[in-house]
Amino acid sequence: SQQGEEDPQALSIQEGENATMNCSYKTSINNLQWYRQNSGRGLVHLILIRSNEREKHSGRLRVTLDTSKKSSSLLITASRAADTASYFCATRTGANNLFFGTGTRLTVIP
Amino acid sequence: NAGVTQTPKFRVLKTGQSMTLLCAQDMNHEYMYWYRQDPGMGLRLIHYSVGEGTTAKGEVPDGYNVSRLKKQNFLLGLESAAPSQTSVYFCASRRNEKLFFGSGTQLSVL
Numbered sequence: 388s389q390q391g392e393e394d395p396q397a398l399s400i401q402e403g404e405n406a407t408m409n410c411s412y413k414t415s416i417n418n419l420q421w422y423r424q425n426s427g428r429g430l431v432h433l434i435l436i437r438s439n440e441r442e443k444h445s446g447r448l449r450v451t452l453d454t455s456k457k458s459s460s461l462l463i464t465a466s467r468a469a470d471t472a473s474y475f476c477a478t479r480t481g482a483n484n485l486f487f488g489t490g491t492r493l494t495v496i497p
Numbered sequence: 498n499a500g501v502t503q504t505p506k507f508r509v510l511k512t513g514q515s516m517t518l519l520c521a522q523d524m525n526h527e528y529m530y531w532y533r534q535d536p537g538m539g540l541r542l543i544h545y546s547v548g549e550g551t552t553a554k555g556e557v558p559d560g561y562n563v564s565r566l567k568k569q570n571f572l573l574g575l576e577s578a579a580p581s582q583t584s585v586y587f588c589a590s591r592r593n594e595k596l597f598f599g600s601g602t603q604l605s606v607l
Contacts, residue, residue, distance in 0.1 A: 418594060420594065427600075427601075428601070429501070429598030429599050429601055430596070431598070432597070477596075483528070483553070484556075485530075485596060487540040489537060489538065489539040
């Protein structure tokens with residue numbers, strides 16, 4: 388069974404707007420990560436937030452984590468056409484596995 | 498520095514045929530993983546390895562076997578391919594908490 392689920396499944400915005408994606412998970416986690424996948428390519432790590440952290444920034448990315456609600460959000464500010472991709476959250480609950488969600492497909496319209 | 502390399506990139510099999518997918522990493526990572534990605538399902542872990550000579554089952558191991566004879570290589574085998582194994586297969590290696598993915602193998606079983 389999958390640990391994380393992203394919402395919305397698909398999102399379409401204009402270039403320059405902000406994009407927000409949400410992730411909900413089921414059990415206690417060690418950390419939560421966000422990955423990006425361009426069409427036909429492998430996933431690329433974006434950012435990691437640990438269970439004792441509430442917010443983290445990296446460039447135009449902002450991630451929040453609410454362990455009481457078992458949810459996380461990824462905000463991409465000032466979006467660009469190059470941000471068009473699928474975004475996945477992934478949660479680590481034990482030592483070895485990373486459970487991926489089903490992804491949010493983001494389209495940024497130039 | 499090539500990172501994670503998967504071969505082949507595409508393959509078509511007939512039901513009952515066998516094949517091996519090869520994953521090679523040049524980053525000296527201990528952990529390696531095989532995932533499959535299906536539409537609407539996200540990534541699901543097939544098998545993983547925590548070091549040379551070790552393997553372990555993931556979420557969906559049935560119908561697959563793996564070997565890690567050398568630290569840099571992780572092989573995924575299908576002994577008797579079934580149409581349900583039509584998927585995109587991704588290999589990944591891990592450093593600290595981050596996964597580094599190959600570009601994938603698209604496999605169709607007819």
